Every structure is written in structure tokens, then in C-alpha cells.
Amino acid sequence: xxxxxxxxxxxxxxxxxxxxxxxxxxxxxxxxxxxxxxxxxxxxxxxxxxxxxxxxxxxxxxxxxxxxxxxxxxxxxxxxxxxxxxxxxxxxxxxxxxxxxxxxxxxxxxxxxxxxxxxxxxxxxxxxxxxxxxxxxxxxxxxxxxxxxxxxxxxxxxxxxx
Amino acid sequence: xxxxxxxxxxxxxxxxxxxxxxxxxxxxxxxxxxxxxxxxxxxxxxxxxxxxxxxxxxxxxxxxxxxxxxxxxxxxxxxxxxxxxxxxxxxxxxxxxxxxxxxxxxxxxxxxxxxxxxxxxxxxxxxxxxxxxxxxxxxxxxxxxxxxxxxxxxxxxxxxxxxx
Numbered sequence: 357x358x359x360x361x362x363x364x365x366x367x368x369x370x371x372x373x374x375x376x377x378x379x380x381x382x383x384x385x386x387x388x389x390x391x392x393x394x395x396x397x398x399x400x401x402x403x404x405x406x407x408x409x410x411x412x413x414x415x416x417x418x419x420x421x422x423x424x425x426x427x428x429x430x431x432x433x434x435x436x437x438x439x440x441x442x443x444x445x446x447x448x449x450x451x452x453x454x455x456x457x458x459x460x461x462x463x464x465x466x467x468x469x470x471x472x473x474x475x476x477x478x479x480x481x482x483x484x485x486x487x488x489x490x491x492x493x494x495x496x497x498x499x500x501x502x503x504x505x506x507x508x509x510x511x512x513x514x515x516x517x518x
Numbered sequence: 519x520x521x522x523x524x525x526x527x528x529x530x531x532x533x534x535x536x537x538x539x540x541x542x543x544x545x546x547x548x549x550x551x552x553x554x555x556x557x558x559x560x561x562x563x564x565x566x567x568x569x570x571x572x573x574x575x576x577x578x579x580x581x582x583x584x585x586x587x588x589x590x591x592x593x594x595x596x597x598x599x600x601x602x603x604x605x606x607x608x609x610x611x612x613x614x615x616x617x618x619x620x621x622x623x624x625x626x627x628x629x630x631x632x633x634x635x636x637x638x639x640x641x642x643x644x645x646x647x648x649x650x651x652x653x654x655x656x657x658x659x660x661x662x663x664x665x666x667x668x669x670x671x672x673x674x675x676x677x678x679x680x681x682x
Contacts, residue, residue, distance in 0.1 A: 359581065367573065367580070374572040376560045378541055378552035392538065399536050409574040410533025413559065415670030419519075419567045422670070427616065427628070441664040451669040455662035456587065463587070463658075467669060493623050499598070501613040502605035503569070
């Protein structure tokens, strides 16, 4: 999908430095040489096209009482995939759940207020889905080097391949 | 973080409006000024409660069609150096060291890459491997998204969500 260069510049900026100001779209317009109305119209169009999901604070789970989290990989028989994935996705404590192209074909993240809660939820998922322990990998974080889900859109500055 | 901070986060976490004064709703709901709302948001960002404030983009719609998790098996004593180096790449959105499952799963470094297509993923992974000397890896492409939501959320009044 091709994105218009003005939209690209706008998208880059609202990912990186959305102005925390009572009139943020006016401030963005000043920086980008656009009217406030044009900024809002362009952002609305990007929301309609599904490029932008929303403009919001991205919160740090650890600072909200989530003390324990892990990544789980499961080997799920293909014919049971939809059913097992639905059980997993049903938990509020699961934020991401994907089918992946691997021997371990279901991958999800699980978070909880404590180690005990996390272990209890994982046990419950294993029990409800009937996936044996030997087909489950529990892969908690040892160290975080980076989490930064932003995208470099300005190809003329950064090049396609980097 | 006090009760008002928490309410501001709860009122804005699903998205602010695209309107001239998008913080007016939260300000009126809480009986404070818009300046106080944005001032508190700024402080929460400086304090690290907010990782960043901005747009959440749908990568596929923005031209990043390929999302790959790459798992690497690297010597433990080199994991920090290699992880730090991989984190430098703008295509790498996540980079973690994780515990292994000895005998079954020896991969200890995890990266998520968002690229324009599968070929770009392969090129990028090759470049990361050459740059760091990490040669034992596996590319695991996601083929279906069952669920994706923010991992940090404020629930009404009680605290973070905790399963069912």
C-alpha cells in the first residue's frame, strides 16, 4: 500500500513525538506546515483506512502491577487449532496469540500479578486444552533489550532495506 | 501514580479523539483542566508508566506485511552483547533474552522483526547473523493473528486484568 508523503511525515511524527498539549493537532500542524484541520482530516482518513488503530498512551505493564509474564509455545494438532486458540485468547491475561509456521505452532504471551497466578493460569490452560506438558514451552524473560513498536516510514530518509 | 493519574490513563488508553481539544473529555470527567491532564500525562511518561504516547499503527496496513519472530541460540556469556547489538536495528521491534528448556529448546535470544516482505526479513536476518556471529537461529513467521491487544491496561477501579 502506498502512503502519500504528507501522510508519511505525519505518521512518523505522531508515532514518535505526539505533542502532549491541549491542542495537539494544532501543534503538529505548526511543525509540519499544515493547518490544524488538515492534520485532523489526514489522521481521520488514516484511521478509516485502518493504518492507525488509535492515538493513546502505551503503558508499561510492570508499572501497573504486572509482576510476572512469560511467552508460551505449544504444539497443537492442526485439527484442534481453532478450538485451542479460542480457549487461550479467552483469557484477559493473554495479550498476544499467534499461529506460527513451526513445529510449535501456537505462541502466546501471558501476564499476571505474581508467579503463582501465572503458574495457576498456565495449569488451567493446559487442563482445559488437554495439551500435554511435553508439548508446551514456558519461556520467561531473563532480560529485556528492547521493546519499541514504531515503524520507519520515511523511506527517502532511511532507505527500504536498511 | 495517584487515583487521578489512573483515571486519566483509563480514559485515554483506548484512544483520544481526533478533534481540536481531545483532552477536554477527560478533563471534564475528572473536573480538572486540560493543562493538568496533559501535565500529568507528561509526568507519567517521564516516570516510565507510559512507554510512549502516540499512534498505534497496524503494521500490515502501513506497508510492513511480514512479521517474523527469530529465535537465536547464542552462548550465555555473549547474550548481552549480541542482544544489545540486535536491538540497535530499527527493524527489530522487540529483543529479549529468555530462559531455555534444556534438552528441548536451546534458543535464548528472541527478536521480532517487522519488514516489508518475507525477502526483506530473510535479508535482514542474514545481516544480523553476519554482524553478530550468531549462526544458530530459526525464523518463525506468524501466519494468523488470533489476538493482539495492549499488554498494559487499566481496568475500572480495581487494577490490572488477571485472567478469568
